[in-house]
Amino acid sequence: MTRAGLLLLACLAAGCPRPAAEPPAAARIASVTIDSDATLWALGEDVRGQVVAVSALVDDARYSPIVDTWPASIPRVSGSSETLIALRPTVAFVAEWSDPNGRALLERSDIDVVVLSGFGGFDDYRARVRTIAERAGAPERGRALVAEFDEALDQVTSSAGAGLSVVSYASGNVAAADTTFADEAAAAGLTNLPSTKGMKGHVQVGIEQLVAWAPDVLVVPCEDDCAKTERDFATKPGIAATPAAQHDRIIAIEPALLFATGPRMLDVTAALVRRLREADP
Amino acid sequence: MTLAARAITLEIGGRVLVEGLDLSVSPGAVTVVVGPNGAGKSTLLRALCGLLPLEHGQVTLRGTPLSSVAPRARARAIAYLPQQTPAAPGLTVRDAVLLGRLPHRSRLAGPSADDHARVGTSLERVGMAAFTERRLDSLSGGERQRVMLARMLATEADVMVLDEPTAALDVRHALDLLETLRALAREGRAVVLALHDLPLADAFADQVVCLDARGTTRVGPPCKVLSPDTVQAVFGAPFDRDDDGVLRLQLPDGAAVTSG
Amino acid sequence: MTRWAAIVSATLLVALWISLVAGPGDVSHGDVASVLLGREVTALQRALVWDLRLPRSLLAVCVGASLGLAGALTQGLFRNPLAEPGVLGVSAGAAMAGAVGLAIGLDAAGPWAIPGAACLGAIGVLLVLMAWARTDARTSTLILCGVALASVCGAVTTLVLSVGIERWEVGMKVVRWLMGSFDGRTWPHLAIGASALALGAALAAWVRQDLDALQLGSDTAVSLGVDLRHTWRVGITTVGLLAGLCTALTGVIGFVGLVVPHIARAFVGTGHARLLPASALLGGTLLLLVDVATRTIAFIALPPGVITSLLGTPVFLVVLARMRTEIT
Numbered sequence: 009m010t011r012a013g014l015l016l017l018a019c020l021a022a023g024c025p026r027p028a029a030e031p032p033a034a035a036r037i038a039s040v041t042i043d044s045d046a047t048l049w050a051l052g053e054d055v056r057g058q059v060v061a062v063s064a065l066v067d068d069a070r071y072s073p074i075v076d077t078w079p080a081s082i083p084r085v086s087g088s089s090e091t092l093i094a095l096r097p098t099v100a101f102v103a104e105w106s107d108p109n110g111r112a113l114l115e116r117s118d119i120d121v122v123v124l125s126g127f128g129g130f131d132d133y134r135a136r137v138r139t140i141a142e143r144a145g146a147p148e149r150g151r152a153l154v155a156e157f158d159e160a161l162d163q164v165t166s167s168a169g170a171g172l173s174v175v176s177y178a179s180g181n182v183a184a185a186d187t188t189f190a191d192e193a194a195a196a197g198l199t200n201l202p203s204t205k206g207m208k209g210h211v212q213v214g215i216e217q218l219v220a221w222a223p224d225v226l227v228v229p230c231e232d233d234c235a236k237t238e239r240d241f242a243t244k245p246g247i248a249a250t251p252a253a254q255h256d257r258i259i260a261i262e263p264a265l266l267f268a269t270g271p272r273m274l275d276v277t278a279a280l281v282r283r284l285r286e287a288d289p
Numbered sequence: 290m291t292l293a294a295r296a297i298t299l300e301i302g303g304r305v306l307v308e309g310l311d312l313s314v315s316p317g318a319v320t321v322v323v324g325p326n327g328a329g330k331s332t333l334l335r336a337l338c339g340l341l342p343l344e345h346g347q348v349t350l351r352g353t354p355l356s357s358v359a360p361r362a363r364a365r366a367i368a369y370l371p372q373q374t375p376a377a378p379g380l381t382v383r384d385a386v387l388l389g390r391l392p393h394r395s396r397l398a399g400p401s402a403d404d405h406a407r408v409g410t411s412l413e414r415v416g417m418a419a420f421t422e423r424r425l426d427s428l429s430g431g432e433r434q435r436v437m438l439a440r441m442l443a444t445e446a447d448v449m450v451l452d453e454p455t456a457a458l459d460v461r462h463a464l465d466l467l468e469t470l471r472a473l474a475r476e477g478r479a480v481v482l483a484l485h486d487l488p489l490a491d492a493f494a495d496q497v498v499c500l501d502a503r504g505t506t507r508v509g510p511p512c513k514v515l516s517p518d519t520v521q522a523v524f525g526a527p528f529d530r531d532d533d534g535v536l537r538l539q540l541p542d543g544a545a546v547t548s549g
Numbered sequence: 550m551t552r553w554a555a556i557v558s559a560t561l562l563v564a565l566w567i568s569l570v571a572g573p574g575d576v577s578h579g580d581v582a583s584v585l586l587g588r589e590v591t592a593l594q595r596a597l598v599w600d601l602r603l604p605r606s607l608l609a610v611c612v613g614a615s616l617g618l619a620g621a622l623t624q625g626l627f628r629n630p631l632a633e634p635g636v637l638g639v640s641a642g643a644a645m646a647g648a649v650g651l652a653i654g655l656d657a658a659g660p661w662a663i664p665g666a667a668c669l670g671a672i673g674v675l676l677v678l679m680a681w682a683r684t685d686a687r688t689s690t691l692i693l694c695g696v697a698l699a700s701v702c703g704a705v706t707t708l709v710l711s712v713g714i715e716r717w718e719v720g721m722k723v724v725r726w727l728m729g730s731f732d733g734r735t736w737p738h739l740a741i742g743a744s745a746l747a748l749g750a751a752l753a754a755w756v757r758q759d760l761d762a763l764q765l766g767s768d769t770a771v772s773l774g775v776d777l778r779h780t781w782r783v784g785i786t787t788v789g790l791l792a793g794l795c796t797a798l799t800g801v802i803g804f805v806g807l808v809v810p811h812i813a814r815a816f817v818g819t820g821h822a823r824l825l826p827a828s829a830l831l832g833g834t835l836l837l838l839v840d841v842a843t844r845t846i847a848f849i850a851l852p853p854g855v856i857t858s859l860l861g862t863p864v865f866l867v868v869l870a871r872m873r874t875e876i877t
Contacts, residue, residue: 070718179721179725180725180730180732180733214732214733214844215601215732215733216572216573216574216597216601216602216605216732216844217572217573219574219593219596219597219601220572220573220574220575220593220597221573222593244733245596245600245601245604245735245736246596246597246600246601246735247596248596248600249592249593249595249596249597249600250593250596254592335768338772340768340771340772360771360774360775360776361774362774363774364772364773364774365774367772368772369768369769369772370769371766371768371769371772373766374765374766374769375628375764375765375766377764377765377819378630378819379814379818379819380764380765380819381818381819384761384818384819384820385764385765388761388762388764388765388769388773389773391758391761391762391773391774391775392773392774394758396755396758397754397755399822440765444773
């Protein structure tokens with residue numbers, strides 16, 4: 009269930025591609041994922057004007073990168089399909105974990121339901137942006153957004169972590185291949201240990217296994233105070249013996265950032281690079 | 290005078306079962322409590338054992354009010370057998386009888402050699418020594434009752450209180466049990482038991498307590514308490530006494546039943 | 550008895566050794582011996598064996614022993630072979646109290662706040678059961694009462710969880726609390742588990758004669774000098790303490806308390822002087838074996854309660870079928 013929780017978090021901010029139909033002119037767009045909320049905003053004035061609803065959590069700083077960005081006049085909708093249908097959207101961006109009954113209801117109401125799925129890394133993000141842009145009738149804006157992302161990626165990409173192994177450990181799960189963290193770590197030059205063990209997605213792993221891997225870098229989500237989380241982890245029984253703890257390379261990152269699915273993924277890479285340089289100038 | 294009740298009144302749910310009863314139970318004597326169903330035989334026995342808090346009157350043990358005797362001391366003096374004992378699956382005869390020694394042990398002590406010896410003699414006394422290692426739930430009703438009697442003997446109490454111990458037994462086993470109880474009384478114990486069989490009560494009692502379901506109690510020797518008139522009034526059944534004074538049930542066709 | 554105890558103890562020691570050697574990382578038999586004897590090993594080997602595996606395994610033994618003890622105590626108190634903290638909803642009460650405590654932020658009050666709440670939850674359920682058992686001691690009534698209490702506790706827990714969906718961090722805390730695990734449990738946890746077991750064992754020893762007497766029914770027990778209220782008070786507190794702290798340490802682990810006393814009774818009889826320690830010994834061994842199995846065989850770290858429930862449910866049903874005639 010921990011994994012489901014992580015997925016939930018990843019999902020509170022996400023979306024994925026599907027072959028696009030013809031982009032409808034001047035659609036009424038409803039967005040029920042934070043990821044599409046953010047992407048729709050980033051697509052510019054024309055697209056924003058078509059949005060009739062954004063997700064309920066869009067102003068929640070714990071999950072959303074665009075708090076208080078959408079005007080208050082745009083309704084915030086939660087899972088209730090009824091409220092959503094009342095807004096008479098023509099397109100709805102929902103997530104793969106959205107309630108299937110609700111989704112079916114939307115489809116029966118002649119709403120073009122776009123299911124966003126795949127939150128595994130940079131490529132998934134690019135594909136999602138393209139899908140959303142196409143459905144919003146602004147494919148060229150989507151391409152521009154992806155280009156912006158790639159440019160930013162070039163800037164943060166570093167070899168700071170070369171030769172070092174890393175594990176991201178949150179609530180008993182490690183981020184293996186096909187996760188945002190795998191790409192973030194790779195961009196920082198790090199080797200993501202769980203990926204090298206053939207694991208995929210978020211995998212539950214015991215502390216014993218974690219210690220036995222002896223990672224050089226350990227990434228954890230901050231609890232209340234990031235510095236305290238790092239200190240606490242460094243003295244945890246077992247963890248204390250890992251190279252990560254002994255070389256001051258336990259890195260705590262804000263959960264909202266660590267589990268980001270949009271452009272803020274690059275902030276994780278930047279944070280990793282910065283910390284690696286500090287620890288080993 | 291080992292155990293005495295003074296002016297005790299027993300009520301259940303507002304109904305008076307026993308009113309102002311005075312009763313003395315002496316060593317060497319068998320006291321039998323009789324009465325129709327629901328007259329309060331079990332309640333009276335529980336009160337005599339100190340298992341029931343009394344609102345009116347008191348029960349004394351060698352002069353001391355029972356309510357101020359410590360539970361273990363009370364348990365060493367009065368052994369009690371309820372009408373029904375639960376199945377206790379898996380309990381062996383030895384362990385069941387050993388329970389009779391509990392009032393003699395401190396909380397954390399295990400059974401001593403003396404305890405085991407007394408279990409042996411108690412079982413021998415009731416003729417159940419051969420069953421020591423058997424499981425209680427594998428025995429017949431009569432055998433179980435004898436084991437329970439051995440459990441009471443192991444306590445070495447001066448007073449033994451038994452609630453209808455013959456209820457589930459056939460005549461032979463009932464007679465055996467009552468003979469044993471009378472013998473135990475003659476050795477110096479005070480024995481109190483409830484019986485529903487009037488001729489048996491009449492035959493074995495030194496003292497009879499007759500409850501009538503309306504609060505009135507009659508206490509005295511069986512020949513006085515269990516007169517045909519009283520029995521007719523209390524039980525609504527026709528009894529008479531034959532030439533030898535034996536209590537008999539008169540059937541409508543004129544036949545007489547002395548015990549059953 | 551002695552031979553039986555020797556076999557179980559030997560199994561326990563072998564399982565303990567396996568638990569120290571088996572698992573991820575480069576640790577040989579010799580390395581384990583070196584760690585235990587305080588000889589030179591790598592920091593990582595020492596961390597694996599001394600900081601992680603040894604306290605975790607000893608905790609599994611303590612929790613298993615506590616559950617076995619709690620089960621035997623509950624069965625004795627209620628004179629009911631199907632009574633057990635898990636079956637009677639006592640663990641559910643502990644889990645609920647802990648979940649509610651987490652939801653209202655009680656965990657900020659200190660490390661003992663949530664385990665304390667769990668103990669109170671367990672004792673609360675026991676008090677209701679006790680009130681019930683006084684008026685109607687039939688097996689079926691007691692079990693039904695336990696089922697009802699467990700479902701009430703489950704409903705409250707679900708309520709907490711559904712609130713937790715709105716507040717993700719709280720939800721995660723509650724979920725982790727409910728699932729429980731031996732993972733990451735180390736010396737401080739063991740200290741709690743061992744003290745609970747020691748205290749529970751002492752209290753159990755105090756009432757063991759009373760439980761023996763209760764086998765013949767409460768009337769006979771009282772006539773033998775047992776102070777029933779005292780027995781109930783001590784017994785309920787002990788079971789609440791054991792079940793509450795076990796739930797706090799490792800989540801709800803069902804059926805150990807049910808199955809273990811039954812097996813123990815078959816070997817040592819019904820006398821609690823032997824039944825209680827035998828249930829503790831067997832419970833500790835069983836849960837350690839379960840933990841070794843989940844650590845070394847399963848691909849992911851399964852919560853221990855999942856395994857015990859999978860193993861325990863069939864045994865529960867067999868016991869139920871055997872005593873079908875007794876249940877009304």
